[in-house]
Structure formats: C-alpha cells, structure tokens
Amino acid sequence: MSSSLSRRGRGEGEGEGVLGPISRSPIVVRGREAAAEAATVAKKLLRSTGKAAWIAGTTFLVLFVPLIIEMDREQQLNELELQQATLLGGPSPALPPPPPSK
Template structure:
C-alpha cells in the first residue's frame, strides 16, 4: 500500500499539480500585496488632496447659509447662491 501511494505522489501529474498550486499561491499573494499597496496610496492621496477641499466647501456652504439667514432676519434681499 505504501509503495502505491509513494509511486502516485511521485508521478509527474501530481508533481505538476503541486507546482501549479504553488505558482497560483505565489501569484495570489503578490496580487493581494500589490492591491493593498494601491489601496493605501489611493486612501492617503484622498485624505491629503480631497479631504481639505471637502471641508472648505462645507465651511463655505455654512457661511452662505448664515449670510442668507441674517439677510432674511434683517429683511434685505439675499443674493442668489452660486453653486
């Protein structure tokens, strides 16, 4: 029984299957690593480039709303908001 199993495990088909599985695992590991790096770059770029812009746009919108409310309370016509 042991000789049959050892002969099967040493066959070229089993060896090529093991090699294919090893190659697939290696490629998958590299793909996951590079995807993680790309996600890190995209995330930090968003934080550095776009988050300050979004915060500034929100602040400007709040100031426009405040000006509109004050104009309404004082009875002066407010200028139309340019969006």
C-alpha cells in the same frame, strides 16, 4: 512496534503503499508546482493591491478631505449670510433682481 509499522506499509523494505506511486506521478508533481506558483502569484498580487490601496487612501486623505471640508464651510457661510439677510429684512441675495419694466 516495528511490526505495526510494517503492517501499515511504512516498515523496512516496503514502499509507501498505494498512494506512493500516485504521489510521485508527473501529473501530481506538476499540479503541486502549479499550486505553488499560483500561491506565489496570489501573494504578490495581494501585496501590490495593498500598496495601491494605501496610496489611494492617503492621496484621498491629503487632497480631497480638506477640499470637502472647505466646500462644507463655504456652504455654511453662504447659508448664514442668507439667514442674516432675511432677518434684517433686506432682499434675499439668492433671488435674481426683477427685470426692468417698460
């Protein structure tokens, strides 16, 4: 079994083959470091973006959803009053009064 390992370049006394010196070159090492730094920055950015999305979502739910519900409720009430006024034969509250004649 050791003879098969030595033929592949991983046995005793042999190097890592052709890719050994390349993988230890300063350019490759610096590229790996840059990739690791980029991954760290991406993780931090993703985490802070998630926090910001959570804050924006909960703020929207707490502040704006009740406002939207109340505005909808008021609009329905106005429509109901207008419908009742037209059924009772009174003047429509949505129409402005006619201008006085001279």
